[in-house]
Every structure is written in structure tokens, then in C-alpha cells.
Amino acid sequence: MMSGAISSSACPEHTATMPPRTNIQPLLERLRQAHPDARYELNWSSPYELLVATILAAQCTDERVNRVTATLFQKYRGPQAFAEANTTELEEDLRPTGFYKQKAKSVQAMSRELLAKFGGEVPHTIEQLITLPGVARKTANVVLNTAFNIPSGVIVDTHVLRVSQRLGLTKHEKPEEIERDLMKLVPQDQWTFFGPAVVLHGRYTCTARKPRCEECPLNDLCPKIGV
DNA sequence: CTCCCGATAT
DNA sequence: ATATCAGGAG
Numbered sequence: 001m002m003s004g005a006i007s008s009s010a011c012p013e014h015t016a017t018m019p020p021r022t023n024i025q026p027l028l029e030r031l032r033q034a035h036p037d038a039r040y041e042l043n044w045s046s047p048y049e050l051l052v053a054t055i056l057a058a059q060c061t062d063e064r065v066n067r068v069t070a071t072l073f074q075k076y077r078g079p080q081a082f083a084e085a086n087t088t089e090l091e092e093d094l095r096p097t098g099f100y101k102q103k104a105k106s107v108q109a110m111s112r113e114l115l116a117k118f119g120g121e122v123p124h125t126i127e128q129l130i131t132l133p134g135v136a137r138k139t140a141n142v143v144l145n146t147a148f149n150i151p152s153g154v155i156v157d158t159h160v161l162r163v164s165q166r167l168g169l170t171k172h173e174k175p176e177e178i179e180r181d182l183m184k185l186v187p188q189d190q191w192t193f194f195g196p197a198v199v200l201h202g203r204y205t206c207t208a209r210k211p212r213c214e215e216c217p218l219n220d221l222c223p224k225i226g227v
Numbered sequence: 228c229t230c231c232c233g234a235t236a237t
Numbered sequence: 238a239t240a241t242c243a244g245g246a247g
Contacts, residue, residue, distance in 0.1 A: 024228090041243085042243080054244095055245090057233090057244085058233095058242090058244040059232075059240070059241085059242055059243085059244065060233085060243075060244095061235090061242070061243075064234075072237090097232090097233085097247095098232040098233045098234075099232045099233085099244085100231090100232070101231070101232080102231045102232080102244095102246085106245080133245090134246080136244070136245055136246090138245090139243095139244075142243075155243085156242075157243050157244075158242070159242095169229050173246090185244045196243095203243080207236095208242080209236080209237065210237075224229090228247105229246100229247085230246090230247085231240090231244105231245095231246095234241105235242085236242100237238100237241100
């Protein structure tokens with residue numbers, strides 16, 4: 001809520017104590033052209049299901065998560081069912097997503113905490129969400145941005161991290177520091193678009209190992225740091 | 228920093 | 238063969 005704190009400095013020289021890069025608008029326009037309806041590709045039918053799916057999405061493609069949750073959400077309906085599930089059986093259900101023991105543990109612990117502290121309802125603030133086991137800022141921002149349309153912050157996953165550094169939007173390396181830079185740089189009403197759009201850009205164009213700079217719509221805006 | 232973990236692109 | 242992939246906890 002304090003993120004919009006603008007220093008209305010009387011000094012005409014520095015009207016804003018603002019970030020490294022000058023104008024974000026051209027970048028936002030290009031991104032919008034390339035990914036007009038950028039959104040997360042996880043399948044869900046409730047905020048709770050999106051929360052579970054996002055936990056499962058760690059180090060795993062959306063496609064594989066969707067393949068698993070298609071049957072998973074038929075078998076377990078709501079936090080009570082996950083909390084009471086047999087752990088070994090749940091681990092097997094989650095196996096194709098990788099890190100399956102850790103994820104089973106996180107999903108069950110998260111579900112129990114959700115029931116105990118929030119009556120089974122997914123909270124609407126990032127401060128409350130990140131108290132849940134297995135939930136940090138990235139997961140919390142995905143849920144708040146996507147399920148509730150709340151611009152709680154900017155999603156910083158491995159794609160946003162890499163692309164932001166290459167574009168020179170940040171000099172930092174830790175996700176939290178990068179998110180802080182992006183929140184200053186990008187207007188708040190663009191946050192829920194910016195995250196998913198940059199994720200798609202990183203997934204399909206500005207790839208980790210062999211970026212496709214020749215066909216990149218942001219090519220002329222990019223200093224190509226670390227490529 | 229390491230560990231959790233399997234599938235896929237290179 | 239191995240780096241990487243919609244991360245987070247200890």
C-alpha cells in the first residue's frame with residue numbers, strides 16, 4: 001500500500017528519485033503487442049487450487065502441472081482433503097512434477113495452516129499469504145495477481161529475473177531486490193500484465209541458454225547484458 | 228550455501 | 238552429458 005510513495009520534491013532537477021532506466025513505456029507497448037492477453041497457463045477453478053498448482057509449478061512446466069492437477073483436483077477437493085490425505089499416496093500423485101516429497105509436504109502443511117489460521121480461505125494480502133509454508137513472494141504474487149486481480153507486487157521467477165537483468169531493468173540478483181526495482185519502474189496498474197508477459201517472453205524468446213535475439217520484439221531496446 | 232527431484236532441450 | 242526448468246526451506 002505504501003509503494004506509491006512519490007517524493008513530490010520541490011527541486012526541479014530531481015522531480016523523482018527514480019530507477020536506473022529512463023522510460024518503461026516503449027517496453028510495455030512492445031510487450032503488449034507480443035503478448036496481448038498474457039496470463040498464467042495453470043488450470044484452476046478456485047484460488048485454493050491456483051495456490052496448490054503454483055506450489056507444484058516450482059522447477060516444472062505449466063503443462064506438466066496441468067496434466068497432474070487435472071486428476072488431482074478431482075481426487076482431493078479443497079484444503080481439508082489435502083490435509084487429511086495419506087502422505088505417501090499424495091507423494092505418488094505429485095511425482096511427475098518433481099520435488100514430489102517436498103511438494104507433498106508443503107501442500108499438506110500449507111493446507112493445515114490455511115484451515116487453522118484462515119478458516120480454509122485463501123487470504124487476500126501478501127503478508128498473510130507468505131506466512132504459509134511453501135509460499136514465498138513469487139507464489140503469493142501469482143495467486144493475488146491472477147485469482148484476485150490484486151497488484152500485490154511483480155512476479156519474479158527465473159524468467160523475469162533473467163530478462164530483467166538482460167534488459168538492464170535491474171542490477172540486482174536477488175528476486176526480492178529485483179522485484180523492488182520493477183515495482184518502482186513499472187506503473188502499478190501494469191504489474192499484473194508485466195509479470196506474465198515477461199514470463200512468456202523469457203520462456204519463448206529470451207531463453208536462458210540460446211536467446212532468439214534476431215526475432216526479439218525488444219531487440220532495439222535491449223543492452224543485452226549477460227547474453 | 229545445499230537440498231529436494233524428474234523431464235526435456237541443447 | 239548436463240544445464241535448466243513458472244522455488245522455497247533449512
